[in-house]
Amino acid sequence: MKAIKGQWVKIHSIVFTAGERAPQVPDDTKQVPLEMWVKGYIQQDASIGDEVEVKTTTGRLVSGKLLEIHPTYRHSYGEHIPELLEIGTQLRKILFEGDDE
Amino acid sequence: MKENTYEAVMNRKNEIMKEAVGIDYEQFESDSIAFDYEGMMKKVGYSLEEVNRIQKSSGVGETKIYEMKNLTALARKFSPEGKGARIFVKDEAANPSGSYKARRAANSVYHAKKLGYKGVIAATSGNYGAAVASQAAMLGLKCIIVQECYDSEHKGQPEIIEKARKCEAYGAEVVQLSVGPELFYTFLQLLEETGYFNASLYTPFGIAGVETLGYEIAMQMREMEGKDPDAVICTNAGGGNLTGTARGLIKAGAKETKIIAASVDLKGLHMASDKQFNKKSFTTGHTGFGIPFTTMPDRSDVPRSAARALRYMERYVTVTQGEVFYMTEAMAQIEGFERGPAGNTSLAAAFSIAKEMDEDQIIVVQETEYTGAGKHIQPQLSFARDNGIDIRFGDIEEQVPGKNIIFPKTPDHIKAKDLDLDRIRKSYLRKAVEGYKMVTKNDLDYLSEETKESISYVTKYLKSLDIEIVEG
Numbered sequence: 001m002k003a004i005k006g007q008w009v010k011i012h013s014i015v016f017t018a019g020e021r022a023p024q025v026p027d028d029t030k031q032v033p034l035e036m037w038v039k040g041y042i043q044q045d046a047s048i049g050d051e052v053e054v055k056t057t058t059g060r061l062v063s064g065k066l067l068e069i070h071p072t073y074r075h076s077y078g079e080h081i082p083e084l085l086e087i088g089t090q091l092r093k094i095l096f097e098g099d100d101e
Numbered sequence: 102m103k104e105n106t107y108e109a110v111m112n113r114k115n116e117i118m119k120e121a122v123g124i125d126y127e128q129f130e131s132d133s134i135a136f137d138y139e140g141m142m143k144k145v146g147y148s149l150e151e152v153n154r155i156q157k158s159s160g161v162g163e164t165k166i167y168e169m170k171n172l173t174a175l176a177r178k179f180s181p182e183g184k185g186a187r188i189f190v191k192d193e194a195a196n197p198s199g200s201y202k203a204r205r206a207a208n209s210v211y212h213a214k215k216l217g218y219k220g221v222i223a224a225t226s227g228n229y230g231a232a233v234a235s236q237a238a239m240l241g242l243k244c245i246i247v248q249e250c251y252d253s254e255h256k257g258q259p260e261i262i263e264k265a266r267k268c269e270a271y272g273a274e275v276v277q278l279s280v281g282p283e284l285f286y287t288f289l290q291l292l293e294e295t296g297y298f299n300a301s302l303y304t305p306f307g308i309a310g311v312e313t314l315g316y317e318i319a320m321q322m323r324e325m326e327g328k329d330p331d332a333v334i335c336t337n338a339g340g341g342n343l344t345g346t347a348r349g350l351i352k353a354g355a356k357e358t359k360i361i362a363a364s365v366d367l368k369g370l371h372m373a374s375d376k377q378f379n380k381k382s383f384t385t386g387h388t389g390f391g392i393p394f395t396t397m398p399d400r401s402d403v404p405r406s407a408a409r410a411l412r413y414m415e416r417y418v419t420v421t422q423g424e425v426f427y428m429t430e431a432m433a434q435i436e437g438f439e440r441g442p443a444g445n446t447s448l449a450a451a452f453s454i455a456k457e458m459d460e461d462q463i464i465v466v467q468e469t470e471y472t473g474a475g476k477h478i479q480p481q482l483s484f485a486r487d488n489g490i491d492i493r494f495g496d497i498e499e500q501v502p503g504k505n506i507i508f509p510k511t512p513d514h515i516k517a518k519d520l521d522l523d524r525i526r527k528s529y530l531r532k533a534v535e536g537y538k539m540v541t542k543n544d545l546d547y548l549s550e551e552t553k554e555s556i557s558y559v560t561k562y563l564k565s566l567d568i569e570i571v572e573g
Contacts, residue, residue, distance in 0.1 A: 015278070015287060022107055022283050029281050029375040032253035036287065037277040039269075056274040058220060058243040058295070075262045075475035078483025083492060083508060087427055088434035091512065095175055095435060 001048045003069045009042045010071035011054055011064030038062045039071055103293070110289050118403065121292040121299035123216050126404040134533055134540060135547035136405055138412075142348075146305035146407070149352055152208060152313050159239050161207045162313050164195045166321045166465070171435040172448075176455045179513040186331065186458035188451050190466045191318060194440055198235035198267070199228065199471025201314055205302060205341065206232035208310035213298035214240045220297035224288040224402060226250060226261045227385045227443075228470055233300045234273035244273035245297065247288050251279050252378045259484050260384055260443075263475030280378045285402065301403045302341055308407035311345020312352060318465055319353035329355040331462040334454065336446040337362035337417070338390035340398055340410030346467050347413035359415050363450035363517065364391035365443075366419040367502045380503035382422050382485050386446045391417075392520075396528040411529055412553055418517035420449040421500045423507040426478050428452060428515065442478050444470035453517035482506065526552040530562055539569040 003009055016022075016034040040054030046066050053063045103109070110117075119125065124145050129137040147155070156162040169188040177185030196203035206223075210233060213221050220243030223233045230246035237244035246268045251257045257277075265275045276291065278284050292299055301307065315333070322330050333350060335343040347360045365387040370377045372389045381387070395417070398406040425442055428449040433439040448466045455464050474480065486492055491505040497514055500507045509515050529552055534540060540548070540563060548559045560570060 016107065016283060020107065021281065022286070024373075025281055025283070026371055026374045028377075029373055032279070032375055034281050034283050035251070035253075035255075035279040037251075039275070057269075057272060058245055058274045060274070060295070073262065073266050075259045075266070076480060077474055077477060078259070078480030079486070081479055081482045081486070081492070083494065084430050084479065084482070086494070087430040087508065091175065091431055091435050094178060094512070095171060 001069055003042050003046050003066060005042060005045050007042050007069055008039065008071070009054060009066055010037060010039045010068040011052060011062065012037055012067045013064035036064070037067070038064065042066070105290065107283065107286055110286050113293070114289060115404070117289050117293050118299065121297070122301065122304060122403060123298070124304065129405065131543060134537060134544040138409065138550070141405065142305050142309065142407060146309040147208060149312055149316060149349070152309050155211045156204060156207050156310070156313060159207045159236060160197045161203045162196070162317065164192050166191045166318070166325065167438070169432070169436050172431065172452060173455065175435065175512055176452055177460065180456040183460055184456060184458065185460045186455040186462040186464045188455050188464055188466065189322070189330070190448065190469060191314070193314070193444070193468040194471045198232040200232060200444065201311070201342065201468045202227070202229040202232035203235065204310040204314055205229065205307040206236040206300065208306040209233065209300040209304060210236035210240055210242060212306045213300060214242055216298065218298035219243060220245065220295060221300040222247065222288065222291055222295065222297045223300040224284060225302065226264060228264070229302055230264055231267040231271065234268040234271035237273065238271040243297065244271070245276060245291055245295070246273050247276045247284060247291065248278065249280060249284050250277040253279060253375050256379055258379060258384055259475035259480045263473060280373065280375045282373050288402070299402070301401070302339055303401040303403050303406040303408050305407045308341050308345045308348070311341060312349035314467060315346035315349025316353045317349070318346070318467060319350055319355040319358070322463065322465065326463060328463070329358050330465040331458065332359040332361055332454065332464045333467055334361040334363055334447040334451045334464060335467050336386040336444060337364050337395070337410060338385045338387065339394045339401065339408055340406070341408035342468070343410045344408045344413060360413050361450070361454065362391070362410060362414045362417040363447045364388045364419050365425055365446050366421050366518070369501070370503045377503055379484070379488050380490065382481050382490070382506060383425070383443055386443045388419060392525070395525055397532045409551065411526065412551055414522070414553070417520040417522055417525065418450050418454070419520060420446060420453070420515070420517050421497055421507065422502065423500060424449045424497065424509060424515050426482065426506065427508045429478050431512070438469070439472055441470035441472040441476055442481065444468050449515060450517040452512070453515050526554055527562055530559065531566065534563065534566065534568055537568065539571045541571055545570060
């Protein structure tokens with residue numbers, strides 16, 4: 001995938017490597033780096049994984065590895081949770097017993 | 102060129118903050134433990150009238166209060182004769198950014214603009230980010246929100262991802278980080294780089310912004326029911342929600358109204374742990390913030406926090422994740438209000454506490470929050486199930502945060518658990534006097550106000566810690 005200068009992209013960078021983590025960080029977190037993700041307009045043509053610079057909506061220039069072109073939100077209403085349905089059924093029965101049966 | 106190691110930036114913390122908040126906190130300090138809290142609120146905060154004016158001009162506040170008649174009827178089915186208080190909810194989701202946090206943001210962003218800052222920055226994964234972004238959009242300021250969002254596998258809490266979307270929807274820049282307290286380092290660096298205002302949740306302006314919430318509750322209930330509420334229950338994390346609401350109630354003269362704090366029980370989960378980050382289903386309103394901030398309010402991102410919940414709370418209860426999710430579904434199914442789960446922490450607690458109260462009494466749940474993709478019980482439960490959390494109906498006593506989410510078998514099983522406030526007060530006092538061998542009379546007065554306890558209570562406990570009390 002190629003990004004063209006001026007496209008909206010997401011970049012990734014490492015703030016601290018595992019060895020540089022703050023002293024108060026719990027052990028499991030110390031094993032992994034502190035990572036950062038920022039979005040902005042890419043300042044040059046590049047491929048995924050290239051070190052690039054972006055201009056954010058506040059006008060900051062930030063560099064990092066190109067991760068995603070046209071980054072998209074994919075969060076949703078999740079998978080069906082059958083137990084939730086039961087709650088409504090149960091409550092209606094307690095409150096309005098006999099109304100619809 | 103300034104040095105940017107973790108230590109170097111943290112060492113510049115005080116000067117960065119002074120530039121970024123515009124408050125000289127030194128003027129309120131004594132040379133001992135005490136500081137002049139009310140002096141700080143008066144001098145650098147805003148009066149209720151000013152806050153009202155600021156919020157009116159930005160569409161914030163004056164939200165409606167609704168009676169939850171069916172939830173009240175449901176609670177009475179399981180209450181002894183004559184018990185089952187009426188439950189009311191203040192619909193704070195109706196604020197521009199979808200939560201009461203708009204009140205805190207309105208003041209902070211207004212203040213930033215007044216002082217001539219070009220932009221605002223807030224470190225938050227929650228509703229506050231959206232609130233600051235929304236207010237910044239209104240006033241034409243730039244905005245950066247710094248979020249703790251992903252674990253090391255780049256898995257993000259759906260609720261936090263939704264919050265990022267909402268901030269971007271208002272034109273803010275969102276900086277996302279993986280788990281860890283060094284978020285504060287990045288936050289400080291951004292303040293230094295941009296010269297923007299630190300729209301901290303814990304400044305006097307932020308907390309003054311919440312006072313209107315408490316004030317409105319008293320005024321609205323007098324108008325609707327001809328009396329002050331018997332109890333107001335606040336979801337508690339950093340303490341600002343409860344502090345501001347309580348101060349507003351007091352300013353309205355509602356001195357008999359009991360202030361209750363409620364948090365989701367997340368006992369055993371470490372907030373800075375990479376592996377446990379996605380094991381929880383609540384990103385705020387939980388004990389992981391509630392207990393440390395209540396016992397040590399100045400752990401916030403400003404030198405002196407204006408949020409000091411222990412000064413105002415008369416009771417502190419916890420509810421489980423399963424109980425809050427259950428009550429959120431109940432609110433939609435039998436009240437016709439679909440609202441976000443975290444804000445319903447106090448609703449779940451109110452449902453339980455209403456059963457202890459007389460049926461002519463009134464308990465007000467002081468907030469709701471918006472709900473949507475990601476920030477909704479179904480995606481949050483779905484995410485939990487994907488992360489190996491056992492979700493089922495069962496005995497609430499079997500709940501273990503991070504392992505399971507248990508829905509109560511029937512609404513009767515929803516039971517708010519009291520935290521021992523005496524223990525919390527003592528924990529506060531131990532932390533407050535850490536490193537001190539003696540305290541002054543002035544400190545004693547301060548510690549008594551901080552803990553909402555008598556001078557003799559504080560004196561007795563400090564003596565048991567071998568702390569000497571001296572004149573001064």
